[in-house]
Amino acid sequence: MGVLRFSGADTQTFLQGQVSNDTRALAEGMTLRAAYSSPQGRVIAVLELLPHAGGVLALLPRELAAGTRERLRRFVLRAKVQIEDLSESLPISGVHGETTLASWGLPRPELDGGYRLHGEIGVARVRGDPDRFWVIGETGAVADPAPPATVERDWRLADIRAGIPRVYAETSEAFVAQMLNLDLVEGISFSKGCYTGQEIIARTQHLGRIKRRMFRLRLPVGDWRIGQSLRLADGRSGRITELARSHGDRHGDGDGDGAGDGDGASDGGIEALAVLNLATSETPAANEPPAGNEAESGEVAATVTTAALLTLPYPVAGAAPQG
Numbered sequence: 001m002g003v004l005r006f007s008g009a010d011t012q013t014f015l016q017g018q019v020s021n022d023t024r025a026l027a028e029g030m031t032l033r034a035a036y037s038s039p040q041g042r043v044i045a046v047l048e049l050l051p052h053a054g055g056v057l058a059l060l061p062r063e064l065a066a067g068t069r070e071r072l073r074r075f076v077l078r079a080k081v082q083i084e085d086l087s088e089s090l091p092i093s094g095v096h097g098e099t100t101l102a103s104w105g106l107p108r109p110e111l112d113g114g115y116r117l118h119g120e121i122g123v124a125r126v127r128g129d130p131d132r133f134w135v136i137g138e139t140g141a142v143a144d145p146a147p148p149a150t151v152e153r154d155w156r157l158a159d160i161r162a163g164i165p166r167v168y169a170e171t172s173e174a175f176v177a178q179m180l181n182l183d184l185v186e187g188i189s190f191s192k193g194c195y196t197g198q199e200i201i202a203r204t205q206h207l208g209r210i211k212r213r214m215f216r217l218r219l220p221v222g223d224w225r226i227g228q229s230l231r232l233a234d235g236r237s238g239r240i241t242e243l244a245r246s247h248g249d250r251h252g253d254g255d256g257d258g259a260g261d262g263d264g265a266s267d268g269g270i271e272a273l274a275v276l277n278l279a280t281s282e283t284p285a286a287n288e289p290p291a292g293n294e295a296e297s298g299e300v301a302a303t304v305t306t307a308a309l310l311t312l313p314y315p316v317a318g319a320a321p322q323g
Helices: 011-016 023-028 062-073 098-103 148-162 198-206
Strands: 002-007 032-037 043-050 056-060 082-085 092-096 115-118 121-125 132-136 212-219 229-232 237-245 270-277 302-304 308-310
Touching (some): 002 062, 023 032, 043 121, 056 062, 062 082, 092 098, 092 148, 148 237, 212 237
Antiparallel strands (some): 002 056, 032 043, 043 056, 092 132, 115 121, 121 132, 212 270, 237 270
16 A cells, blocks of 8 residues: 655645535544545545544555546645655554554554554554554554455455445546445545545535446456456446455465456456446446546456456445345
């Protein structure tokens, strides 16, 4: 993950005008999940905002950090805000379980999305997944003995099972926030004031034009990648937003990105999040936001006859029964 730091007297009001959630919660010691979107309402990055000492931190995939910083800097104008890319200098650790936190001598935030400081170390409880934590700063703890690819795979798999959306370079500006279920994981405030992309996001919500949602899938082992177009056996189509190997796979490829080695031998296959049509066939309304699907990417969708829908920890309106 990369990290941007926002500091200065106008930080909260600046962010309030840029992201989809109400940044006043940061002053109460709570983390926020929010979309930073284009004026056309497409999600550039999903940010995890943390009220760290010295400024608000925004966690996002490292590949998006520099570009997101440059886009946000265009809107600073006369605001008293500094935006720094600390991706190379500020350590970020993902921790599974309260036991590991305790072994590091760190406190556990009690509330979902809570944030606590322990000296210069920040601990954030991942919103919507209470057994995982972000640790911000140099802890001096012993490194995880697992290979880095396995650590990343496990964290991505946990995100998938919690239904937490991410966008990467391949999917940045491909989806409106509701397509990523951000309204279902406390990532959008519909009562705050204006922000970049707000008009499209609000219109999508209030006109009931949400024709695509993010689903959790099990895919057969293969050369899957983030951003790839696919079509299910029931006719629904969409794009992959996240993927990782399930635990128990016998033939991992070791690179941590979830892609298979193509031999089809797997105990669990691939788990993925994908934005799919709610209906097997559709005629988009004239005022419906763009789809971000395979038609836009110019890519022929891969037909998957053995994909299975898996449960998410929250209901998705209009979804077919999941198993």
